[in-house]
Amino acid sequence: MSEQQSGDPRDARSRGTGASRNGSHDGEARAAEAYDVVVIGGGPVGENAADYAIRGTDRTAALVEAELYGGECSYWACMPSKALLHPLDVVAEAEHLGGIERPVRVSPRELMARRDEWVSRYDDAGQEHWVRSAGITPVRGRGRLAGPRVVEVEGPDGSVRRLEAREAVIVATGSSPAVPEPYRGIAAWGSRDATGVREVPERLALVGGGVVACESARWLSALGSRVTMIVRGDALLGSAEPFAGEAVAESLREQGVTILFGAQARGAEREGADPDAGVGVPHGGPVTLELTGSDGDSSLTVDEVLVATGRRPALDDLGLDAVGLDARDLRGWTHPGGDSPLPEWLYLVGDASGEAPLTHWGKYRARQVGLAVAAAAAGTSARTGRSPKNSCRSAATRSGASAGSRWAVSR
Numbered sequence: 001m002s003e004q005q006s007g008d009p010r011d012a013r014s015r016g017t018g019a020s021r022n023g024s025h026d027g028e029a030r031a032a033e034a035y036d037v038v039v040i041g042g043g044p045v046g047e048n049a050a051d052y053a054i055r056g057t058d059r060t061a062a063l064v065e066a067e068l069y070g071g072e073c074s075y076w077a078c079m080p081s082k083a084l085l086h087p088l089d090v091v092a093e094a095e096h097l098g099g100i101e102r103p104v105r106v107s108p109r110e111l112m113a114r115r116d117e118w119v120s121r122y123d124d125a126g127q128e129h130w131v132r133s134a135g136i137t138p139v140r141g142r143g144r145l146a147g148p149r150v151v152e153v154e155g156p157d158g159s160v161r162r163l164e165a166r167e168a169v170i171v172a173t174g175s176s177p178a179v180p181e182p183y184r185g186i187a188a189w190g191s192r193d194a195t196g197v198r199e200v201p202e203r204l205a206l207v208g209g210g211v212v213a214c215e216s217a218r219w220l221s222a223l224g225s226r227v228t229m230i231v232r233g234d235a236l237l238g239s240a241e242p243f244a245g246e247a248v249a250e251s252l253r254e255q256g257v258t259i260l261f262g263a264q265a266r267g268a269e270r271e272g273a274d275p276d277a278g279v280g281v282p283h284g285g286p287v288t289l290e291l292t293g294s295d296g297d298s299s300l301t302v303d304e305v306l307v308a309t310g311r312r313p314a315l316d317d318l319g320l321d322a323v324g325l326d327a328r329d330l331r332g333w334t335h336p337g338g339d340s341p342l343p344e345w346l347y348l349v350g351d352a353s354g355e356a357p358l359t360h361w362g363k364y365r366a367r368q369v370g371l372a373v374a375a376a377a378a379g380t381s382a383r384t385g386r387s388p389k390n391s392c393r394s395a396a397t398r399s400g401a402s403a404g405s406r407w408a409v410s411r
């Protein structure tokens with residue numbers, strides 16, 4: 001629908017939490033709710049962008065979230081992974097200290113209980129409370145662009161809300177795992193299963209050699225899994241300094257992890273593959289992998305396969321075509337203006353932008369995007385005095401941190 005047809009939301013009289021609402025299905029006219037800013041994706045980056053876009057003003061923002069406020073980081077990535085890793089570091093440290101009675105051991109049950117506590121038992125009530133306390137309106141459901149400045153949100157009950165953005169729409173939808181052939185048909189584990197592990201596989205093949213693969217190998221072997229890493233290249237952490245990958249490989253081997261460098265699977269077979277089995281439990285029967293590597297061909301039978309071969313921006317089914325955009329042209333762009341393919345009202349930030357997929361980087365960029373939106377709304381550029389429309393493809397992408405993006409792909 002064109003802006004003309006929808007009416008320009010910038011002219012909307014209502015401020016506050018929306019002009020009107022109608023949860024009707026197709027066929028009935030849907031009245032729109034107007035906000036100054038609509039953010040799609042309530043992860044750490046979307047939360048930050050919404051906050052900075054309206055902080056200290058009477059502007060309004062809606063934050064649309066399809067799963068849990070707090071995003072991947074809070075429930076399935078940074079928080080649980082570090083909750084699982086820290087006690088392992090403490091035990092390793094204690095092994096070298098005097099004054100401590102031995103053995104100091106990891107308890108799998110206690111470790112998983114600690115993880116559950118750190119992820120608030122997958123309950124985002126605390127995060128939603130923060131969203132409201134920041135003056136942001138939470139909108140639960142899956143958001144899609146339906147035209148310029150217009151976002152349609154399908155709620156958990158199937159009802160649809162139509163949101164219009166007077167100033168800007170910010171896309172902060174994160175990233176999703178990239179699963180290569182031949183792992184697609186076997187319901188392999190992804191990083192959510194690794195951080196959310198409930199039943200530890202006795203034998204685990206772990207595909208990948210990046211950060212997520214190395215971290216997962218560490219806690220899954222500490223929990224009792226016999227881990228074999230299948231790494232296509234000849235080093236772990238390929239984009240880091242070589243000594244870092246060597247040190248991590250040595251430490252994982254000491255822990256009992258087998259690392260196959262220069263190896264990849266030609267084929268994978270599994271009986272009873274069940275992608276709906278649940279997070280962190282077996283997704284079917286044993287898996288047989290046909291491997292090829294520097295030592296020739298071999299086969300490996302395991303109880304589960306964890307694929308950690310990188311992530312890509314989650315831009316599918318986001319309605320980009322409704323505003324004449326193609327996800328392939330947007331990688332690395334965050335702001336409109338200059339050569340940017342983004343229209344003046346649309347911003348992309350965090351993992352969704354294809355920049356370095358790290359919470360701290362995404363939140364830093366979210367502050368910039370939020371402030372640019374705030375400055376545009378106020379008619380000035382907050383920091384430079386220049387039009388924020390002259391902001392650009394990220395400096396990070398143009399220079400060093402594009403290595404961050406490549407690093408992401410290999411994670």
Ligand SMILES: Cc1cc2nc3c(=O)[nH]c(=O)nc-3n(C[C@H](O)[C@H](O)[C@H](O)COP(=O)(O)OP(=O)(O)OC[C@H]3O[C@@H](n4cnc5c(N)ncnc54)[C@H](O)[C@@H]3O)c2cc1C
Pocket residue numbers: 040041042043044045046064065066067068069070071072073074076077078079081082141142143144172173174175191195212314318349350351352356357358359360361362
């Ligand atoms: C195992 C693992 C460990 C990690 N550890 C670290 C770490 O220690 N430190 C670090 O800095 N980074 C770490 N990362 C990376 C970090 O998790 C991401 O960079 C960060 O979560 C990105 O934040 P985001 O807000 O862009 O995306 P996300 O956190 O993915 O949030 C995006 C949100 O958007 C929602 N969404 C998506 N599509 C829609 C839609 N159409 N409508 C409504 N909502 C939608 C999703 O449900 C999600 O809540 C780790 C990643 C993994 C996988």
